[in-house]
Amino acid sequence: MSMPDITPQLRLAVLTLFPEMFSAITDWGVTGRAFGSGLCQLHLQDPREEASDRHGTVDDRPYGGGPGMVMQAPILAAALAKARAAIGGDAKVVAMSPQGKPLDATLVRSLAGEGALVVIAGRYEGIDERFMTRHVDLEVSVGDYVVSGGELPAMILIDTLIRWLPGALGHEASAAEDSFSEGLLDCPHYTRPEIYEGLAVPSVLLTGHHGEIAGWRRAQALRRTLDRRPDLLTIDGLTDADQALLDKWDLLQE
Numbered sequence: 001m002s003m004p005d006i007t008p009q010l011r012l013a014v015l016t017l018f019p020e021m022f023s024a025i026t027d028w029g030v031t032g033r034a035f036g037s038g039l040c041q042l043h044l045q046d047p048r049e050e051a052s053d054r055h056g057t058v059d060d061r062p063y064g065g066g067p068g069m070v071m072q073a074p075i076l077a078a079a080l081a082k083a084r085a086a087i088g089g090d091a092k093v094v095a096m097s098p099q100g101k102p103l104d105a106t107l108v109r110s111l112a113g114e115g116a117l118v119v120i121a122g123r124y125e126g127i128d129e130r131f132m133t134r135h136v137d138l139e140v141s142v143g144d145y146v147v148s149g150g151e152l153p154a155m156i157l158i159d160t161l162i163r164w165l166p167g168a169l170g171h172e173a174s175a176a177e178d179s180f181s182e183g184l185l186d187c188p189h190y191t192r193p194e195i196y197e198g199l200a201v202p203s204v205l206l207t208g209h210h211g212e213i214a215g216w217r218r219a220q221a222l223r224r225t226l227d228r229r230p231d232l233l234t235i236d237g238l239t240d241a242d243q244a245l246l247d248k249w250d251l252l253q254e
Contacts, residue, residue, distance in 0.1 A: 013083035019044035068125025091116035096150035100139030121150030
């Protein structure tokens with residue numbers, strides 16, 4: 001895709017058998033604007049271009065038997081070399097994999113600062129482990145489940161990365177206030193009308209008192225995280241200040 005003549009903050013390449021799928025992020029919304037403005041660069045590299053037969057074969061049966069097919073190391077390595085040439089040889093290589101490091105806010109912020117990334121979107125039963133050993137710097141998982149290919153996980157990763165780039169969001173504080181940015185879930189949000197089906201907007205949000213509103217929002221985020229994600233936060237893990245904040249807003253129940 002054509003880019004304005006500016007230096008992108010993040011150069012991305014994806015190895016994928018289905019490059020057309022990525023129009024979902026290049027053509028729409030926050031990510032589409034980021035690519036369209038030149039904030040990000042995306043190169044899509046199809047490994048089938050490296051296949052030696054007329055069928056575009058990129059996989060083969062696994063040694064040792066078993067179900068499914070395995071993507072071949074030499075073909076992926078050749079595709080990776082082209083991707084590196086397109087965005088820069090310094091690019092870190094990330095493979096989307098259920099066996100990878102869980103994607104969280106800390107990892108996203110780290111990867112967003114890399115400058116250049118090649119993302120491997122695998123298919124079939126998996127990728128030859130020798131390619132992973134030789135060429136992949138990091139495996140990343142978007143959750144403890146399996147999907148049909150790495151394209152959707154790759155798009156999730158790219159979307160999260162773009163949100164951390166200065167200028168990608170309409171409000172500079174948006175990414176910092178997202179869920180998980182401080183290890184907490186987000187607080188509840190409200191807009192007009194002031195009363196909907198008998199439910200009113202919390203009165204503190206109508207006061208215009210920014211300090212009180214900030215305190216209420218943090219208390220709500222703490223309570224929501226305690227209730228919904230005890231793996232992230234427990235009562236014993238609260239600071240004295242956060243306990244006092246929950247107590248002030250009558251949210252300190254066990």
